[in-house]
Amino acid sequence: MSQTGPECAMVDAAGIRKRFGTHVVLKDVSLAVRRGEVVCIIGPSGSGKSTLLRCLNRLEEIEAGRIVIDGELLGYREIDGRLHALPERVICRQRAAIGMVFQRFNLFPHLTALENVIEALVVVKKTPRQDATARGRALLGRVGLDDKALHYPSMLSGGQQQRVAIARALAMDPKLMLFDEPTSALDPELVGEVLTVMRELVRAGMTMVVVTHEMAFARDVADRVVFMEAGTIIEEGPPGVLFATPRQDRTRAFLSRVA
Protein backbone atom coordinates (compact mmCIF):
# COMPACT_ATOMS: atom_id res chain seq x y z
CA MET A 1 0.00 0.00 0.00
CA SER A 2 2.67 2.47 1.00
CA GLN A 3 5.27 3.04 -1.62
CA THR A 4 8.31 5.24 -1.43
CA GLY A 5 10.91 6.38 -3.85
CA PRO A 6 11.62 9.39 -5.95
CA GLU A 7 8.65 8.77 -8.25
CA CYS A 8 6.21 8.85 -5.34
CA ALA A 9 4.74 12.24 -4.43
CA MET A 10 5.63 13.69 -1.03
CA VAL A 11 2.22 15.29 -0.71
CA ASP A 12 -0.86 14.04 -2.50
CA ALA A 13 -3.91 15.93 -1.31
CA ALA A 14 -7.10 15.34 -3.22
CA GLY A 15 -10.55 16.87 -2.91
CA ILE A 16 -9.90 18.66 0.41
CA ARG A 17 -12.98 20.30 1.86
CA LYS A 18 -12.96 22.34 5.06
CA ARG A 19 -15.60 24.47 6.70
CA PHE A 20 -15.54 26.83 9.68
CA GLY A 21 -19.15 26.91 10.80
CA THR A 22 -21.13 27.66 7.67
CA HIS A 23 -18.22 29.27 5.86
CA VAL A 24 -16.56 26.91 3.38
CA VAL A 25 -12.84 27.68 3.49
CA LEU A 26 -11.57 24.99 1.12
CA LYS A 27 -13.68 23.78 -1.80
CA ASP A 28 -12.38 20.44 -3.00
CA VAL A 29 -8.77 21.55 -3.26
CA SER A 30 -6.20 19.18 -4.69
CA LEU A 31 -2.47 19.69 -4.42
CA ALA A 32 0.44 17.39 -5.21
CA VAL A 33 4.03 18.09 -4.23
CA ARG A 34 6.93 16.02 -5.54
CA ARG A 35 9.86 14.98 -3.40
CA GLY A 36 12.35 17.86 -3.23
CA GLU A 37 9.94 20.30 -4.81
CA VAL A 38 9.40 23.81 -3.45
CA VAL A 39 5.83 25.03 -3.80
CA CYS A 40 4.81 28.57 -2.88
CA ILE A 41 1.16 29.31 -2.25
CA ILE A 42 0.11 32.91 -2.85
CA GLY A 43 -3.24 34.65 -2.77
CA PRO A 44 -5.27 37.30 -0.96
CA SER A 45 -5.92 36.89 2.77
CA GLY A 46 -8.90 34.70 3.52
CA SER A 47 -8.30 32.64 0.40
CA GLY A 48 -7.74 29.48 2.45
CA LYS A 49 -4.03 29.09 1.81
CA SER A 50 -3.05 28.92 5.48
CA THR A 51 -5.91 26.53 6.20
CA LEU A 52 -4.75 24.25 3.38
CA LEU A 53 -1.26 24.23 4.90
CA ARG A 54 -2.63 23.45 8.35
CA CYS A 55 -4.64 20.56 6.93
CA LEU A 56 -1.42 19.01 5.58
CA ASN A 57 -0.21 18.20 9.11
CA ARG A 58 -3.70 17.77 10.51
CA LEU A 59 -3.72 20.86 12.70
CA GLU A 60 -7.12 21.16 11.04
CA GLU A 61 -9.29 18.13 10.39
CA ILE A 62 -10.72 17.92 6.91
CA GLU A 63 -14.34 17.12 6.11
CA ALA A 64 -13.80 15.48 2.77
CA GLY A 65 -10.92 14.32 0.64
CA ARG A 66 -7.74 12.54 1.55
CA ILE A 67 -4.18 13.54 2.23
CA VAL A 68 -1.31 11.14 1.54
CA ILE A 69 2.09 12.15 2.87
CA ASP A 70 5.04 10.15 1.54
CA GLY A 71 2.74 7.25 0.63
CA GLU A 72 1.00 7.20 4.01
CA LEU A 73 -2.63 8.22 4.45
CA LEU A 74 -2.81 11.05 7.01
CA GLY A 75 -5.00 10.48 10.07
CA TYR A 76 -6.76 7.35 8.89
CA ARG A 77 -6.23 3.73 8.04
CA GLU A 78 -8.15 2.28 5.12
CA ILE A 79 -9.66 -1.13 5.73
CA ASP A 80 -12.07 -2.59 3.15
CA GLY A 81 -12.78 0.80 1.64
CA ARG A 82 -13.63 2.39 4.98
CA LEU A 83 -11.53 4.98 6.78
CA HIS A 84 -10.77 4.24 10.41
CA ALA A 85 -9.45 7.11 12.53
CA LEU A 86 -5.92 6.47 13.79
CA PRO A 87 -5.07 6.62 17.50
CA GLU A 88 -3.44 9.81 18.83
CA ARG A 89 0.00 8.21 19.11
CA VAL A 90 0.11 7.34 15.41
CA ILE A 91 -1.15 10.77 14.33
CA CYS A 92 1.56 12.35 16.50
CA ARG A 93 4.18 10.18 14.80
CA GLN A 94 2.88 11.29 11.39
CA ARG A 95 2.98 14.94 12.48
CA ALA A 96 6.50 14.63 13.87
CA ALA A 97 7.75 13.91 10.35
CA ILE A 98 6.32 17.19 9.06
CA GLY A 99 8.00 20.40 10.19
CA MET A 100 5.92 23.52 10.59
CA VAL A 101 6.96 27.16 10.93
CA PHE A 102 4.33 29.64 12.07
CA GLN A 103 3.74 33.27 11.23
CA ARG A 104 3.97 34.22 14.92
CA PHE A 105 6.97 31.91 15.61
CA ASN A 106 5.21 30.27 18.61
CA LEU A 107 8.48 29.63 20.40
CA PHE A 108 8.11 28.32 23.94
CA PRO A 109 8.86 31.40 26.07
CA HIS A 110 9.78 29.43 29.20
CA LEU A 111 12.59 27.60 27.40
CA THR A 112 15.90 28.88 26.04
CA ALA A 113 16.59 28.81 22.31
CA LEU A 114 18.50 25.54 22.70
CA GLU A 115 15.79 24.01 24.89
CA ASN A 116 13.19 25.04 22.31
CA VAL A 117 15.10 23.16 19.63
CA ILE A 118 15.66 19.97 21.64
CA GLU A 119 12.36 19.79 23.56
CA ALA A 120 10.56 17.57 21.05
CA LEU A 121 13.67 15.45 20.50
CA VAL A 122 13.72 14.65 24.21
CA VAL A 123 9.96 14.38 24.76
CA VAL A 124 8.79 12.81 21.50
CA LYS A 125 11.81 10.96 20.13
CA LYS A 126 13.22 10.11 23.58
CA THR A 127 16.69 11.16 22.41
CA PRO A 128 19.18 11.21 25.31
CA ARG A 129 19.58 14.78 26.49
CA GLN A 130 23.29 14.91 25.70
CA ASP A 131 22.83 13.80 22.07
CA ALA A 132 19.87 16.13 21.67
CA THR A 133 21.94 19.05 22.99
CA ALA A 134 24.74 18.37 20.52
CA ARG A 135 22.24 18.21 17.68
CA GLY A 136 20.45 21.32 18.92
CA ARG A 137 23.69 23.30 18.98
CA ALA A 138 24.53 22.15 15.46
CA LEU A 139 21.11 23.23 14.21
CA LEU A 140 21.38 26.62 15.89
CA GLY A 141 24.73 26.94 14.12
CA ARG A 142 23.05 26.11 10.83
CA VAL A 143 20.62 29.01 11.24
CA GLY A 144 23.45 31.27 12.40
CA LEU A 145 22.55 31.48 16.08
CA ASP A 146 25.20 29.39 17.88
CA ASP A 147 25.85 32.33 20.22
CA LYS A 148 22.18 32.62 21.25
CA ALA A 149 21.69 29.07 22.57
CA LEU A 150 21.09 30.14 26.17
CA HIS A 151 18.92 33.17 25.34
CA TYR A 152 15.22 33.11 26.04
CA PRO A 153 12.89 34.00 23.13
CA SER A 154 12.00 37.32 24.78
CA MET A 155 15.65 38.37 24.40
CA LEU A 156 15.74 37.64 20.65
CA SER A 157 14.62 39.74 17.69
CA GLY A 158 11.74 38.53 15.54
CA GLY A 159 14.09 37.33 12.84
CA GLN A 160 16.20 35.43 15.35
CA GLN A 161 13.08 33.89 16.90
CA GLN A 162 11.89 32.69 13.51
CA ARG A 163 15.29 31.15 12.79
CA VAL A 164 15.13 29.30 16.13
CA ALA A 165 11.64 28.12 15.12
CA ILE A 166 13.06 26.76 11.85
CA ALA A 167 15.85 24.98 13.77
CA ARG A 168 13.21 23.57 16.14
CA ALA A 169 11.26 22.12 13.21
CA LEU A 170 14.42 20.75 11.59
CA ALA A 171 15.39 18.96 14.81
CA MET A 172 12.71 16.35 14.18
CA ASP A 173 14.34 15.48 10.83
CA PRO A 174 11.22 16.25 8.83
CA LYS A 175 10.74 14.97 5.29
CA LEU A 176 8.49 17.93 4.56
CA MET A 177 8.55 21.52 5.81
CA LEU A 178 5.47 23.74 5.93
CA PHE A 179 5.91 27.51 6.27
CA ASP A 180 2.86 29.60 7.17
CA GLU A 181 3.69 33.19 6.18
CA PRO A 182 7.07 32.95 7.95
CA THR A 183 8.07 36.57 7.35
CA SER A 184 4.73 38.37 7.66
CA ALA A 185 5.19 39.26 11.35
CA LEU A 186 8.73 40.57 10.87
CA ASP A 187 10.06 44.09 10.57
CA PRO A 188 11.16 44.62 6.95
CA GLU A 189 14.86 44.70 7.79
CA LEU A 190 14.62 41.25 9.47
CA VAL A 191 12.90 39.46 6.57
CA GLY A 192 16.15 38.83 4.72
CA GLU A 193 17.85 36.74 7.39
CA VAL A 194 14.88 34.34 7.56
CA LEU A 195 14.66 34.04 3.77
CA THR A 196 18.40 33.32 3.66
CA VAL A 197 17.92 30.36 6.01
CA MET A 198 15.00 29.15 3.89
CA ARG A 199 17.04 29.45 0.70
CA GLU A 200 19.71 27.32 2.32
CA LEU A 201 17.06 24.66 3.01
CA VAL A 202 15.97 24.78 -0.63
CA ARG A 203 19.58 24.24 -1.71
CA ALA A 204 19.80 21.24 0.65
CA GLY A 205 16.90 19.67 -1.27
CA MET A 206 14.16 19.95 1.38
CA THR A 207 10.58 19.48 0.20
CA MET A 208 8.80 22.69 1.12
CA VAL A 209 5.33 24.19 0.95
CA VAL A 210 5.46 27.93 1.68
CA VAL A 211 2.50 30.23 2.12
CA THR A 212 3.98 33.64 1.49
CA HIS A 213 3.52 37.24 0.46
CA GLU A 214 7.18 37.49 -0.58
CA MET A 215 6.72 37.46 -4.36
CA ALA A 216 10.44 37.93 -5.00
CA PHE A 217 11.20 34.88 -2.87
CA ALA A 218 8.55 32.82 -4.66
CA ARG A 219 9.87 33.91 -8.06
CA ASP A 220 13.40 33.04 -6.99
CA VAL A 221 13.19 29.67 -5.30
CA ALA A 222 9.81 28.08 -6.07
CA ASP A 223 9.59 25.23 -8.55
CA ARG A 224 5.89 25.92 -8.74
CA VAL A 225 3.63 28.74 -7.60
CA VAL A 226 0.03 28.10 -6.65
CA PHE A 227 -2.46 30.97 -6.67
CA MET A 228 -5.49 30.52 -4.41
CA GLU A 229 -8.60 32.60 -4.05
CA ALA A 230 -11.90 31.99 -2.24
CA GLY A 231 -11.04 28.44 -1.23
CA THR A 232 -9.94 27.13 -4.61
CA ILE A 233 -6.76 26.90 -6.61
CA ILE A 234 -7.21 29.31 -9.48
CA GLU A 235 -3.97 28.72 -11.29
CA GLU A 236 -0.59 27.09 -10.80
CA GLY A 237 2.62 26.87 -12.72
CA PRO A 238 6.34 27.61 -12.74
CA PRO A 239 7.04 31.09 -11.34
CA GLY A 240 8.48 32.30 -14.64
CA VAL A 241 5.20 31.49 -16.37
CA LEU A 242 2.70 32.39 -13.63
CA PHE A 243 4.23 35.76 -12.81
CA ALA A 244 4.98 36.73 -16.41
CA THR A 245 1.93 35.43 -18.26
CA PRO A 246 -0.92 34.54 -15.90
CA ARG A 247 -3.81 32.91 -17.74
CA GLN A 248 -6.59 33.81 -15.32
CA ASP A 249 -7.98 37.33 -14.83
CA ARG A 250 -8.11 36.89 -11.05
CA THR A 251 -4.42 35.95 -10.94
CA ARG A 252 -3.59 39.00 -13.05
CA ALA A 253 -5.69 41.22 -10.78
CA PHE A 254 -3.99 39.89 -7.64
CA LEU A 255 -0.49 40.17 -9.09
CA SER A 256 -1.10 43.74 -10.20
CA ARG A 257 -2.22 44.61 -6.68
CA VAL A 258 0.85 43.16 -4.90
CA ALA A 259 3.46 44.11 -7.47
Add this chain to the structure above:
Amino acid sequence: MLRPTENAVVPLPRSGRRLAVAAAVVVLAMLAWSVATNPRFGWDTVARYLFAPDILHGLWLTLQITICAMAIGIAGGVVLALMRLSASGFLRALSFGYIWFFRGTPVLVQLLFWFNIQALYPNIGLPFGPGLDVNALITPLVAAIFGLGLNEAAYMAEITRAGITSIDSGQAEAAKALGMTRAETLRRIVLPQAMRVIIPPTANETISLLKTSSIASVIAVTELLYSAQLIYSVNYLTVPLLVVASLWYLAVTTVLSIGQHYLERRFSRGALHVANRP
Protein backbone atom coordinates in the same frame (compact mmCIF):
# COMPACT_ATOMS: atom_id res chain seq x y z
CA MET B 1 22.24 57.32 36.99
CA LEU B 2 20.62 59.19 34.16
CA ARG B 3 20.71 62.97 34.23
CA PRO B 4 18.95 65.27 31.84
CA THR B 5 21.88 67.66 31.86
CA GLU B 6 25.28 67.91 33.42
CA ASN B 7 23.96 70.67 35.69
CA ALA B 8 23.07 70.06 39.31
CA VAL B 9 19.40 69.07 39.66
CA VAL B 10 17.28 70.39 42.52
CA PRO B 11 14.39 68.00 43.21
CA LEU B 12 10.90 69.33 43.90
CA PRO B 13 10.23 69.81 47.60
CA ARG B 14 8.21 66.90 49.01
CA SER B 15 6.92 68.55 52.18
CA GLY B 16 3.47 66.88 52.02
CA ARG B 17 4.98 63.43 51.82
CA ARG B 18 7.36 64.12 54.72
CA LEU B 19 4.47 65.29 56.86
CA ALA B 20 2.45 62.13 56.16
CA VAL B 21 5.40 59.90 57.01
CA ALA B 22 5.99 61.78 60.27
CA ALA B 23 2.33 61.46 61.25
CA ALA B 24 2.28 57.73 60.48
CA VAL B 25 5.46 57.15 62.50
CA VAL B 26 3.95 58.93 65.51
CA VAL B 27 0.72 56.89 65.32
CA LEU B 28 2.64 53.61 64.95
CA ALA B 29 4.88 54.47 67.89
CA MET B 30 1.84 55.19 70.07
CA LEU B 31 0.28 51.90 69.02
CA ALA B 32 3.47 49.93 69.75
CA TRP B 33 3.85 51.62 73.13
CA SER B 34 0.27 50.74 74.09
CA VAL B 35 0.61 47.12 72.94
CA ALA B 36 3.86 46.72 74.82
CA THR B 37 2.77 48.37 78.08
CA ASN B 38 -0.93 47.49 78.41
CA PRO B 39 -0.80 44.69 81.03
CA ARG B 40 -4.08 43.19 79.73
CA PHE B 41 -2.28 41.88 76.62
CA GLY B 42 -0.55 39.54 79.05
CA TRP B 43 2.70 39.14 77.19
CA ASP B 44 4.12 36.92 79.94
CA THR B 45 1.10 34.61 79.47
CA VAL B 46 1.63 34.67 75.70
CA ALA B 47 5.23 33.61 76.22
CA ARG B 48 4.14 30.87 78.63
CA TYR B 49 1.61 29.35 76.21
CA LEU B 50 3.34 29.95 72.87
CA PHE B 51 5.06 26.55 72.99
CA ALA B 52 2.57 24.76 75.25
CA PRO B 53 2.11 21.10 74.18
CA ASP B 54 -1.64 21.56 73.54
CA ILE B 55 -0.99 24.60 71.31
CA LEU B 56 1.78 22.82 69.38
CA HIS B 57 -0.47 19.79 68.90
CA GLY B 58 -3.20 22.12 67.62
CA LEU B 59 -0.70 23.73 65.25
CA TRP B 60 0.31 20.29 63.98
CA LEU B 61 -3.34 19.39 63.29
CA THR B 62 -3.87 22.74 61.51
CA LEU B 63 -0.87 22.08 59.31
CA GLN B 64 -2.06 18.53 58.56
CA ILE B 65 -5.52 19.76 57.57
CA THR B 66 -4.10 22.58 55.43
CA ILE B 67 -1.53 20.46 53.59
CA CYS B 68 -3.80 17.46 52.97
CA ALA B 69 -6.84 19.53 52.02
CA MET B 70 -4.75 21.69 49.67
CA ALA B 71 -3.26 18.55 48.05
CA ILE B 72 -6.78 17.26 47.43
CA GLY B 73 -7.80 20.71 46.22
CA ILE B 74 -4.93 21.03 43.72
CA ALA B 75 -5.23 17.48 42.36
CA GLY B 76 -9.01 17.73 42.15
CA GLY B 77 -8.80 21.23 40.71
CA VAL B 78 -6.51 20.17 37.85
CA VAL B 79 -8.79 17.22 37.00
CA LEU B 80 -11.91 19.43 37.14
CA ALA B 81 -10.23 22.13 35.02
CA LEU B 82 -9.25 19.58 32.35
CA MET B 83 -12.82 18.24 32.38
CA ARG B 84 -14.12 21.79 32.01
CA LEU B 85 -11.88 22.25 28.94
CA SER B 86 -12.59 18.81 27.49
CA ALA B 87 -14.30 18.22 24.16
CA SER B 88 -16.84 15.97 25.85
CA GLY B 89 -20.01 17.80 26.79
CA PHE B 90 -20.73 15.27 29.51
CA LEU B 91 -17.38 15.87 31.26
CA ARG B 92 -17.84 19.62 30.93
CA ALA B 93 -21.29 19.42 32.51
CA LEU B 94 -20.02 17.13 35.28
CA SER B 95 -17.26 19.57 36.17
CA PHE B 96 -19.62 22.52 35.99
CA GLY B 97 -22.08 20.73 38.28
CA TYR B 98 -19.37 19.94 40.83
CA ILE B 99 -18.12 23.52 40.90
CA TRP B 100 -21.68 24.84 41.10
CA PHE B 101 -22.50 22.62 44.05
CA PHE B 102 -19.33 23.00 46.11
CA ARG B 103 -19.05 26.74 45.60
CA GLY B 104 -22.75 27.18 46.17
CA THR B 105 -23.03 25.60 49.63
CA PRO B 106 -21.32 26.89 52.79
CA VAL B 107 -18.12 25.06 53.60
CA LEU B 108 -19.35 24.79 57.18
CA VAL B 109 -22.36 22.81 55.99
CA GLN B 110 -20.10 20.56 53.89
CA LEU B 111 -17.91 19.90 56.90
CA LEU B 112 -20.89 19.00 59.09
CA PHE B 113 -22.16 16.81 56.27
CA TRP B 114 -18.94 14.77 56.09
CA PHE B 115 -18.86 14.57 59.87
CA ASN B 116 -22.37 13.06 59.85
CA ILE B 117 -21.90 10.89 56.78
CA GLN B 118 -22.39 7.73 58.84
CA ALA B 119 -26.02 8.74 59.28
CA LEU B 120 -26.43 8.31 55.51
CA TYR B 121 -24.05 5.41 54.90
CA PRO B 122 -23.30 3.44 58.07
CA ASN B 123 -21.30 0.93 56.01
CA ILE B 124 -19.42 1.26 52.76
CA GLY B 125 -17.83 -1.42 50.68
CA LEU B 126 -18.42 -3.51 47.61
CA PRO B 127 -21.80 -5.23 47.53
CA PHE B 128 -21.35 -8.69 49.13
CA GLY B 129 -17.73 -7.71 49.97
CA PRO B 130 -16.42 -6.90 53.38
CA GLY B 131 -17.95 -3.70 54.70
CA LEU B 132 -16.15 -0.87 56.43
CA ASP B 133 -17.46 0.86 59.48
CA VAL B 134 -17.83 4.47 58.35
CA ASN B 135 -17.76 5.79 61.90
CA ALA B 136 -14.25 4.41 62.35
CA LEU B 137 -13.10 5.47 58.87
CA ILE B 138 -14.32 9.06 58.89
CA THR B 139 -12.73 10.49 62.00
CA PRO B 140 -13.29 14.19 62.63
CA LEU B 141 -9.84 14.91 61.17
CA VAL B 142 -10.61 12.95 57.99
CA ALA B 143 -13.98 14.69 57.71
CA ALA B 144 -12.26 18.07 58.03
CA ILE B 145 -9.63 17.20 55.39
CA PHE B 146 -12.20 15.88 52.90
CA GLY B 147 -14.71 18.63 53.56
CA LEU B 148 -12.18 21.42 53.08
CA GLY B 149 -10.28 19.61 50.27
CA LEU B 150 -13.32 18.86 48.10
CA ASN B 151 -14.53 22.42 48.60
CA GLU B 152 -11.09 23.78 47.71
CA ALA B 153 -11.03 21.68 44.51
CA ALA B 154 -13.94 23.71 43.15
CA TYR B 155 -12.01 26.96 43.60
CA MET B 156 -8.73 25.51 42.37
CA ALA B 157 -10.53 24.24 39.25
CA GLU B 158 -11.39 27.78 38.24
CA ILE B 159 -7.90 29.06 39.02
CA THR B 160 -6.29 26.27 36.99
CA ARG B 161 -8.70 26.78 34.11
CA ALA B 162 -7.93 30.49 34.05
CA GLY B 163 -4.21 29.66 33.96
CA ILE B 164 -4.54 27.18 31.11
CA THR B 165 -6.77 29.40 28.98
CA SER B 166 -4.40 32.34 29.49
CA ILE B 167 -1.77 30.55 27.37
CA ASP B 168 -1.84 31.46 23.68
CA SER B 169 -3.28 28.64 21.56
CA GLY B 170 -0.21 28.91 19.30
CA GLN B 171 1.82 27.25 22.06
CA ALA B 172 -0.25 24.07 22.01
CA GLU B 173 -0.29 24.18 18.20
CA ALA B 174 3.49 24.39 17.97
CA ALA B 175 3.81 21.47 20.40
CA LYS B 176 1.25 19.48 18.41
CA ALA B 177 3.07 20.20 15.15
CA LEU B 178 6.25 18.79 16.71
CA GLY B 179 4.44 15.51 17.37
CA MET B 180 3.68 15.90 21.08
CA THR B 181 0.57 14.21 22.42
CA ARG B 182 -2.06 16.24 24.24
CA ALA B 183 -0.73 15.01 27.61
CA GLU B 184 2.88 15.89 26.71
CA THR B 185 1.78 19.30 25.46
CA LEU B 186 -0.06 19.99 28.69
CA ARG B 187 2.74 18.78 30.97
CA ARG B 188 5.75 20.22 29.14
CA ILE B 189 4.43 23.34 27.42
CA VAL B 190 1.11 24.64 28.71
CA LEU B 191 1.15 23.97 32.47
CA PRO B 192 4.69 25.28 33.12
CA GLN B 193 3.65 28.58 31.53
CA ALA B 194 0.22 28.58 33.17
CA MET B 195 1.93 28.29 36.57
CA ARG B 196 2.80 31.97 36.45
CA VAL B 197 -0.91 32.79 36.43
CA ILE B 198 -1.88 29.95 38.78
CA ILE B 199 0.62 30.46 41.63
CA PRO B 200 -0.44 33.83 43.12
CA PRO B 201 -4.14 32.94 43.56
CA THR B 202 -3.15 29.44 44.73
CA ALA B 203 -0.98 30.98 47.45
CA ASN B 204 -3.98 33.10 48.39
CA GLU B 205 -6.11 29.98 48.59
CA THR B 206 -3.53 28.15 50.72
CA ILE B 207 -3.29 31.01 53.21
CA SER B 208 -7.06 31.34 53.25
CA LEU B 209 -7.42 27.58 53.80
CA LEU B 210 -4.92 27.72 56.67
CA LYS B 211 -7.22 30.08 58.50
CA THR B 212 -10.50 28.51 57.34
CA SER B 213 -9.26 25.23 58.82
CA SER B 214 -10.20 26.72 62.20
CA ILE B 215 -13.85 25.94 61.44
CA ALA B 216 -12.90 22.27 61.93
CA SER B 217 -13.41 23.13 65.59
CA VAL B 218 -17.19 22.71 65.02
CA ILE B 219 -16.61 19.00 64.47
CA ALA B 220 -14.35 18.73 67.53
CA VAL B 221 -10.97 18.75 65.80
CA THR B 222 -8.59 20.35 68.29
CA GLU B 223 -6.72 22.41 65.72
CA LEU B 224 -4.82 25.56 66.62
CA LEU B 225 -7.66 27.99 67.38
CA TYR B 226 -9.79 25.37 69.16
CA SER B 227 -6.82 24.39 71.33
CA ALA B 228 -6.42 28.01 72.37
CA GLN B 229 -10.17 28.28 73.03
CA LEU B 230 -10.12 25.13 75.18
CA ILE B 231 -7.37 26.65 77.34
CA TYR B 232 -8.97 30.08 77.79
CA SER B 233 -12.38 28.54 78.52
CA VAL B 234 -10.76 27.22 81.68
CA ASN B 235 -8.41 30.02 82.72
CA TYR B 236 -10.22 33.03 81.14
CA LEU B 237 -6.94 34.39 79.68
CA THR B 238 -8.82 35.02 76.43
CA VAL B 239 -6.75 37.79 74.84
CA PRO B 240 -3.28 36.30 75.45
CA LEU B 241 -4.35 32.94 74.02
CA LEU B 242 -5.91 34.56 70.94
CA VAL B 243 -2.59 36.38 70.54
CA VAL B 244 -0.77 33.03 70.77
CA ALA B 245 -2.95 31.53 68.02
CA SER B 246 -2.58 34.63 65.85
CA LEU B 247 1.22 34.60 66.17
CA TRP B 248 1.31 31.02 64.90
CA TYR B 249 -1.04 31.79 61.99
CA LEU B 250 1.19 34.75 61.12
CA ALA B 251 4.32 32.56 61.33
CA VAL B 252 2.90 29.92 58.99
CA THR B 253 1.60 32.58 56.57
CA THR B 254 5.07 34.13 56.49
CA VAL B 255 6.65 30.78 55.60
CA LEU B 256 4.02 30.25 52.87
CA SER B 257 4.63 33.73 51.44
CA ILE B 258 8.36 33.06 51.22
CA GLY B 259 7.62 29.76 49.46
CA GLN B 260 5.35 31.62 47.02
CA HIS B 261 8.13 34.07 46.22
CA TYR B 262 10.56 31.29 45.27
CA LEU B 263 7.93 29.34 43.29
CA GLU B 264 7.05 32.45 41.33
CA ARG B 265 10.68 33.09 40.54
CA ARG B 266 11.15 29.51 39.39
CA PHE B 267 8.20 29.66 37.01
CA SER B 268 8.87 33.11 35.56
CA ARG B 269 11.80 31.71 33.60
CA GLY B 270 12.02 33.47 30.25
CA ALA B 271 9.81 36.40 31.25
CA LEU B 272 11.43 39.63 30.18
CA HIS B 273 12.11 41.20 33.59
CA VAL B 274 13.83 38.08 34.88
CA ALA B 275 15.64 37.24 31.69
CA ASN B 276 17.33 40.62 31.61
CA ARG B 277 18.82 40.20 35.05
CA PRO B 278 22.58 39.70 34.82
